[in-house]
Every structure is written in structure tokens, then in C-alpha cells.
Amino acid sequence: MALVxxxxxxxxxxxxxxxxxxxxxxxxxxxxxxxxxxxxxxxxFMLADLLRRTLEWEGYPVTQVMNITDVxxxxxxxxxxxxxKLVAAALREGKPPRAVADFYLEAxxxxxxxxxxxxxxxxxxxxxxxxxxxxxxxxxxxxGHAYEAQGExxxxxxxxPAYGRLSGNTLDELNAGARVAVHAxxxxxxxxxxxxxxxxxxxxxxxxxxxxxxxxxxECSVMSMALLGESLDIHTGGEDNIFPHHESEIAQSEALTxxxxxxxxxxxxxxxxxxxxxxxxxxxxxxxxxxxGRGHEGRTVRYLLLSTHYRQQQNFTLAGLDQARAALARLDxxxxxxxxxxxxxxxxGASTGHEAAAPFHASLDEAGRRFxxxxxxxxxxxxxxxxxxxxxxxxxxxxxxxPAEARAALGFLGDLDRVLGVMRLExxxxxxxxxxxxxxxxxxxxxxxxxxxxxxxRARVREMGWEVLDGPSGQRPRRx
RNA sequence: GGUGGCGUACCCAAGUGGCCAAGGGGACGGAUUGCAAAUCCGUUAUUCCCGGGUUCAAAUCCCGGCGCCACCUCCA
Numbered sequence: 001m002a003l004v005x006x007x008x009x010x011x012x013x014x015x016x017x018x019x020x021x022x023x024x025x026x027x028x029x030x031x032x033x034x035x036x037x038x039x040x041x042x043x044x045f046m047l048a049d050l051l052r053r054t055l056e057w058e059g060y061p062v063t064q065v066m067n068i069t070d071v072x073x074x075x076x077x078x079x080x081x082x083x084x085k086l087v088a089a090a091l092r093e094g095k096p097p098r099a100v101a102d103f104y105l106e107a108x109x110x111x112x113x114x115x116x117x118x119x120x121x122x123x124x125x126x127x128x129x130x131x132x133x134x135x136x137x138x139x140x141x142x143x144g145h146a147y148e149a150q151g152e153x154x155x156x157x158x159x160x161p162a163y164g165r166l167s168g169n170t171l172d173e174l175n176a177g178a179r180v181a182v183h184a185x186x187x188x189x190x191x192x193x194x195x196x197x198x199x200x201x202x203x204x205x206x207x208x209x210x211x212x213x214x215x216x217x218x219e220c221s222v223m224s225m226a227l228l229g230e231s232l233d234i235h236t237g238g239e240d241n242i243f244p245h246h247e248s249e250i251a252q253s254e255a256l257t258x259x260x261x262x263x264x265x266x267x268x269x270x271x272x273x274x275x276x277x278x279x280x281x282x283x284x285x286x287x288x289x290x291x292x293g294r295g296h297e298g299r300t301v302r303y304l305l306l307s308t309h310y311r312q313q314q315n316f317t318l319a320g321l322d323q324a325r326a327a328l329a330r331l332d333x334x335x336x337x338x339x340x341x342x343x344x345x346x347x348x349g350a351s352t353g354h355e356a357a358a359p360f361h362a363s364l365d366e367a368g369r370r371f372x373x374x375x376x377x378x379x380x381x382x383x384x385x386x387x388x389x390x391x392x393x394x395x396x397x398x399x400x401x402x403p404a405e406a407r408a409a410l411g412f413l414g415d416l417d418r419v420l421g422v423m424r425l426e427x428x429x430x431x432x433x434x435x436x437x438x439x440x441x442x443x444x445x446x447x448x449x450x451x452x453x454x455x456x457x458r459a460r461v462r463e464m465g466w467e468v469l470d471g472p473s474g475q476r477p478r479r480x
Numbered sequence: 481g482g483u484g485g486c487g488u489a490c491c492c493a494a495g496u497g498g499c500c501a502a503g504g505g506g507a508c509g510g511a512u513u514g515c516a517a518a519u520c521c522g523u524u525a526u527u528c529c530c531g532g533g534u535u536c537a538a539a540u541c542c543c544g545g546c547g548c549c550a551c552c553u554c555c556a
Contacts, residue, residue, distance in 0.1 A: 307503095
């Protein structure tokens with residue numbers, strides 16, 4: 001079975017095939033670094049990470065590029081206000097725009113790492129690619145796809161008949177909607193800006209048409225082509241990017257190169273929080289750092305985001321985080337159980353001469369097949385997790401897990417976690433000396449069947465942040 | 481107003497024409513335990529928003545409602 005991905009443009013599932021196998025070139029719409037990214041933003045970044053991990057797990061070498069928007073996109077309203085979001089943040093905080101961007105970019109990387117999102121290979125910043133954008137605009141003008149007016153440059157969408165294919169917003173429908181204020185310089189209300197001019201804008205560059213700044217969409221076309229070439233295998237983003245951002249990217253890029261821009265378009269549905277659209281005004285706005293501040297681990301947030309298919313509308317709740325934490329605790333317990341059964345040293349396994357039992361292997365193979373089939377089916381992580389949990393249940397139930405099975409199971413979990421990125425497979429750090437001495441005292445009390453002392457010591461250990469699980473092989477300390 | 485999507489148990493969430501409707505959380509009963517925890521066994525949707533229809537067969541397809549979300553405007 002091979003990987004199938006839903007393509008926004010074709011509106012159907014397509015078998016995935018790199019344009020130049022086996023290398024996969026993927027571009028993800030990244031954050032605008034004018035404030036902390038929120039949980040909805042990370043929903044989209046998680047799709048990018050899941051896709052990248054799945055591709056690598058399936059053996060494809062991947063080159064992943066995620067752009068950093070640090071120019072800020074100017075809107076008509078912002079023009080009125082004389083500032084865009086990045087500039088507004090700079091003014092608010094009394095810093096130069098680049099410093100604001102640097103600050104929030106670092107915050108983005110911190111949050112991203114907390115969620116176990118792997119490093120992309122490139123994080124191009126729009127402000128580092130302005131000369132490339134100027135050149136692209138110049139070529140679009142040269143080819144007659146753009147026109148200059150009053151020191152600004154607009155893309156003429158009538159020169160690109162396929163405009164509207166991605167979003168379904170055909171020219172007629174767009175004109176019927178007519179919700180965009182007609183800009184005097186535009187020939188067609190739906191022409192979009194390639195180069196803008198506004199003397200009040202703080203970030204400006206020189207260009208043949210005068211000092212100004214790049215339009216809303218050109219950065220992704222230029223940076224993706226600079227780093228990945230003229231045709232990309234995959235381009236991802238949130239559903240809001242479909243129009244006008246990605247629609248315009250296609251028009252610009254293909255007008256520029258005459259070649260198909262992107263093979264597979266993937267978009268995440270926006271999530272809800274507490275059943276409503278997330279908004280600062282609604283009081284249901286979460287950032288990763290807020291959630292970590294509530295005592296949650298990054299992997300718990302990751303698990304929760306992972307547990308809903310990316311094209312489904314997820315309802316994110318704090319109660320959901322608690323449930324995710326409990327689910328992970330079950331996996332942690334399984335790992336600890338396997339370790340106790342002798343699975344901690346895979347390398348030493350060979351000498352035992354004990355082969356894993358056949359039923360166990362059948363169960364493991366079945367789980368592996370289902371896991372892969374689920375991911376192959378348009379990244380169905382929920383179904384993949386179900387396969388994992390079925391394996392956990394079957395292994396517990398089998399009760400014949402010896403050292404060989406335990407090692408095999410741990411290896412299997414490690415393999416699945418290359419995609420999931422949520423498990424704790426490394427040997428957990430043992431308790432500190434103080435706790436260890438309490439445990440020793442408790443073991444001694446238990447040998448005398450002094451249950452009162454045993455319970456007292458257990459309570460003290462608990463106060464120090466550890467709980468004690470008594471089993472056939474003695475006490476097992478576990479961090480709370 | 482135009483366009484697209486969704487509505488599955490107490491909560492989260494797979495499944496989109498045909499084996500008992502995955503899985504996680506929670507709850508309840510039992511086993512185990514000095515007591516717990518963990519684990520195991522069992523129970524928890526005769527039914528998939530509502531009403532029609534197509535079909536031998538529908539949560540899955542069609543029609544009509546109701547509710548929610550998104551895009552059309554910076555937005556993941």
C-alpha cells in the first residue's frame with residue numbers, strides 16, 4: 001500500500017509520488033512573527049511535521065522549508081492605520097521591526113521544540129529575500145502578467161485563466177461578491193499587489209518602481225523556488241491560506257515559470273476551542289506557552305493535536321488535554337512494564353537464545369501493518385493510534401511476554417514514535433537520593449509487614465513528587 | 481448574499497454502501513493487592529442531528545430541514 005494524500009486543488013485523494021524520486025521537496029507556510037503563535041497556528045505546523053515524519057519513516061529523503069513572514073502583510077485597512085501588524089507590534093513595544101521579529105521567531109522555535117516538531121531544513125525570512133522578490137516582480141512585468149500604477153505593481157489576473165481553480169473563487173463569483181474596496185490603481189478589483197508603496201510603512205526597500213515593500217503573496221513563491229526549485233512536491237498551510245494566498249502564489253509562480261507550481265496541496269481545518277472559534281475576545285485563545293504554564297508537557301499538546309485527522313475540525317479543550325495526558329500515561333506504563341520484563345537492553349538480547357513467541361509476532365506485524373495503512377490513508381493519525389493501542393492491549397493480554405518479546409515491543413514502539421514523537425522510551429531518570437533512602441526504609445518496613453510505616457513512607461515519597469507502585473518484583477517509583 | 485465542510489456514546493475521536501460501529505478518556509461491576517497504584521476480565525452507541533427516499537443492504541448515497549464551522553477580508 002502506498003501513501004495517498006488529499007489534494008486541495010483536485011479535491012480528491014491522489015497517490016503520492018515525488019516529481020524527482022526519491023527526494024521530496026516540501027514547503028510549509030510558517031508563522032508570521034509579530035506575536036506568539038497560538039494553538040491554531042501549531043495545528044498547521046503539526047500537519048507539516050506529521051507529513052515530514054511520515055515521509056521519512058517511509059523512506060523518502062525530505063527537504064523541508066518553512067517560511068518566516070517578518071515583513072507583515074499590509075491590508076487596505078492597515079494602510080488607513082499606517083501600519084501593519086509587525087509594525088504595530090514594533091511601535092507598541094518601542095522596538096525596530098526586525099527586533100520584534102527576532103524575538104517572536106525565537107519564541108516560535110521554543111514552542112515548536114516543546115511540541116516535538118522537527119527542525120525544518122530551511123527557515124527563510126521574507127526580509128532576507130526582498131531582492132529575489134523584486135526580480136520576480138520585474139519578470140512578471142516583462143512578461144505582461146503585471147502592470148505598474150502609481151509606484152505600485154499589481155498582478156493582472158486576467159492573464160492567468162486558471163485563477164480560481166484552487167479556491168473555487170472564479171472571476172465571476174469574485175466580482176459578484178465584490179467585497180473588496182476598489183483600489184483606484186487596479187485595473188480589476190481582484191488584481192493583487194506584487195509591490196506596494198506607503199511612505200508611512202516602516203519596512204521599505206528600493207525597487208525600480210520606487211521605494212516600497214513586497215505584496216502579500218510573493219514571498220512564498222520566491223523563497224520556495226529559491227530553495228526547492230520551480231516545482232514543489234508538497235505545499236501545506238491552514239485552510240485560510242487557500243484564498244487568496246495560495247491562489248495568488250499559483251498564479252504568480254506559474255506565470256513566472258510556465259510550469260506547474262505544486263503537485264500536492266494540503267490544508268488543515270481550523271480548530272475550535274470549547275466549541276467556538278478561537279479568539280482573544282472570546283477568552284478561549286491558547287498559546288503553547290500558556291498550556292505549558294498550566295503544567296502540561298509539550299508532548300501532551302502534540303498528542304491531542306495529533307489525535308484528530310487534519311482535515312477534521314478539532315474541538316480543542318483543556319479537558320481534552322487531560323484525556324491526552326491519561327492516554328500517554330497508559331503508553332508510559334506499557335513502556336515501564338516492558339522494561340521490567342527485560343526489554344531495557346536490546347543489545348544483550350541475542351545471547352538469551354529465546355525467540356519471541358509466534359502469536360506475539362503476529363500481533364506486532366498486524367499492528368505495524370495497520371499503523372502504516374492508516375498513515376498511508378491521508379495521514380490518518382487517529383487510526384494509527386488505535387492500531388498502537390490495540391497492540392498495547394494485545395501484548396498485556398498475551399501475558400507470555402518474556403525478554404525477547406519485551407525487546408521487540410520496545411523496538412517497535414521506538415519505530416512508531418519516529419512518526420508520533422510522543423513516547424518516552426528512554427530509561428526514566430531514577431528518583432533522587434532522598435527518595436531512594438525513603439524507599440529503602442519502606443522496603444524494610446514492608447518486610448516486617450509494618451503497613452502503617454509503609455503507608456507513611458509512601459505518603460512522604462508522594463510529597464516529594466514520586467509515587468510508589470508495589471508489584472511482585474518490589475517497589476517501582478514513578479514520577480508524578 | 482456566494483462557495484465549501486461538518487454533526488458518531490458522558491467527553492475526545494476513527495469509520496463514508498455489506499463481518500458484533502476502531503481507539504483513547506471517564507464511569508460501573510469483578511479478579512489481583514495488607515491498602516493502593518498498575519494490569520487483567522466484563523459492562524457502558526440494537527445505533528451514527530431530525531424527517532423522507534434509493535438499495536437485497538446506509539452512519540455511509542439522494543432530497544428536505546435544524547445546528548455548527550470555514551473561505552469570500554490580515555488570519556493556521
